Every structure is written in C-alpha cells, then in structure tokens.
Amino acid sequence: MAQKAAKQLAARNAQLLKRTHLIALSLHGFFLLLRLVLFRSQSTRSTLTPYLLLSAPALLVEFWFERIGRPKYVTRPGSSTAELKNSGEDLEAKGLTEYLWDVLYWTWGCIAVAAVFGNRAWWLWIVIPLYSVWLAYTTFGGMKQGLGGLGGADTGAQATSNRQKKMEKRGGQRVQYR
Structure with missing residues (x-):
C-alpha cells in the first residue's frame, strides 16, 4: 500500500484538528453564554476585553495548527x-x-475558569510566560552543561569513565595485531 504512513498521518491530523475545533467552539460558546447571558452583573466591555486579549494566542495557535497540519x-x-x-x-x-499545545490547553483552562469565576481568573494566564522563561532557562542550562568542555574549560578536569580508569591502571590501551 503506497504512502501508508502519510495516509495515517493525514487521518490522525484531520481527527485531531476536528476535535480541537470542536473543543474550542464549545469553550468559547460556554464562556460567552455564561458571561453575557447568565452573569450580566458586570459590564460587557470589562468582560470581553480580557477575554479577547487573552484568548487570542490560543486562536492563533489553533489557526496555525490548521494551516500546517490540515x-x-x-x-x-x-x-x-x-x-x-x-x-x-x-x-x-x-x-x-x-509547547504550542501546552499554551492552547492552558488558555482553554483559563477560559473555562474565567467563565465560571469571573475576570480575576485571567490571572492564571500568567503561568504561560513563566513557563516559557523556565523552559528557556532549563534549555540554556542543559546546553551550557553539554558544552562544558568547550570555550576554554579545563579539559583535564573532565570525568573519566570506569572503563577508562581501568585501562589507565593497566598501562593504557594495548593494540593487538593478528
């Protein structure tokens, strides 16, 4: 069967995008229903401004997935x-x-919590930039540790393996000729 892997990827992507769009539509509808119909005590503008501003990244991620994955x-x-x-x-x-899936899921969670508990729940969204900073720090730290032998570091201070230590005890590597 020709292109079996490509066909499986296409089917998986189509199903994933369909599910993503349905969840997003349900969450946004849920938010608008609760905030604009049931909890009308707050003004519409003070409810919609943070909603539009903080749900925009999730919508952009979703449209980006649609563009590259469809x-x-x-x-x-x-x-x-x-x-x-x-x-x-x-x-x-x-x-x-x-990472973009993480942003999408966290924003969806913030939308659901903000729909039920109000605009103060949007403060949960601050976790996304903090998570980005943490990921960048750990990535840089891992890269820095991985490149520890470069850039003028003392190469004699590198750890040797047990095998290397045993070889040095025996007098170094011996080459056998046949």
Missing part, C-alpha cells in the same frame, strides 16, 4: 476519488509543537 487532497480529472497531495506536519511532534 491534509491536502487533489482530485484528478476523470477520477471520482481524491488523492492525498500533502499529509501536513505532524501535530504530535516534540519541541515547539508540543
């Missing part, structure tokens, strides 16, 4: 079936994609 099909003339042209990027990839 499979593209092409229908050839004279054919009734569509052929997979591009399966899209893997939406379950590590790295930046994983």
Whole structure:
C-alpha cells in the first residue's frame, strides 16, 4: 500500500484538528453564554476585553495548527476519488509543537475558569510566560552543561569513565595485531 504512513498521518491530523475545533467552539460558546447571558452583573466591555486579549494566542495557535497540519487532497480529472497531495506536519511532534499545545490547553483552562469565576481568573494566564522563561532557562542550562568542555574549560578536569580508569591502571590501551 503506497504512502501508508502519510495516509495515517493525514487521518490522525484531520481527527485531531476536528476535535480541537470542536473543543474550542464549545469553550468559547460556554464562556460567552455564561458571561453575557447568565452573569450580566458586570459590564460587557470589562468582560470581553480580557477575554479577547487573552484568548487570542490560543486562536492563533489553533489557526496555525490548521494551516500546517490540515491534509491536502487533489482530485484528478476523470477520477471520482481524491488523492492525498500533502499529509501536513505532524501535530504530535516534540519541541515547539508540543509547547504550542501546552499554551492552547492552558488558555482553554483559563477560559473555562474565567467563565465560571469571573475576570480575576485571567490571572492564571500568567503561568504561560513563566513557563516559557523556565523552559528557556532549563534549555540554556542543559546546553551550557553539554558544552562544558568547550570555550576554554579545563579539559583535564573532565570525568573519566570506569572503563577508562581501568585501562589507565593497566598501562593504557594495548593494540593487538593478528
């Protein structure tokens, strides 16, 4: 079967995007229903301003996922079936994609909490920039530790493995000729 992996990725991406859009639509509808219909004691402007401002990153991430992850099909003339042209990027990839999913999920949580408890719940959103700073710090710290032997560091102070220590005890490496 040709392009089996690409077809599986396309199906997985399409399902993931469908679920993501349904959850986002439900959460935004839930927020607007509660805040604008049931809890009308606050003014509409003071409710919608933080909502629009702080839910915008999640909407941008969602549209970005739609752009890079949506499979593209092409229908050839004279054919009734569509052929997979591009399966899209893997939406379950590590790295930046994983971080963007974290931003999306946390923002969804903030929307749900803000819908129930009010505008003060938007302060939970501050965790996202703090998490970004923490990720950058740990990434830089790991990179700094990994590059410890470079940049003028004392190479004699590097740790030697047990195998290297045993070899040095025996008088160094011995080469056997056949």
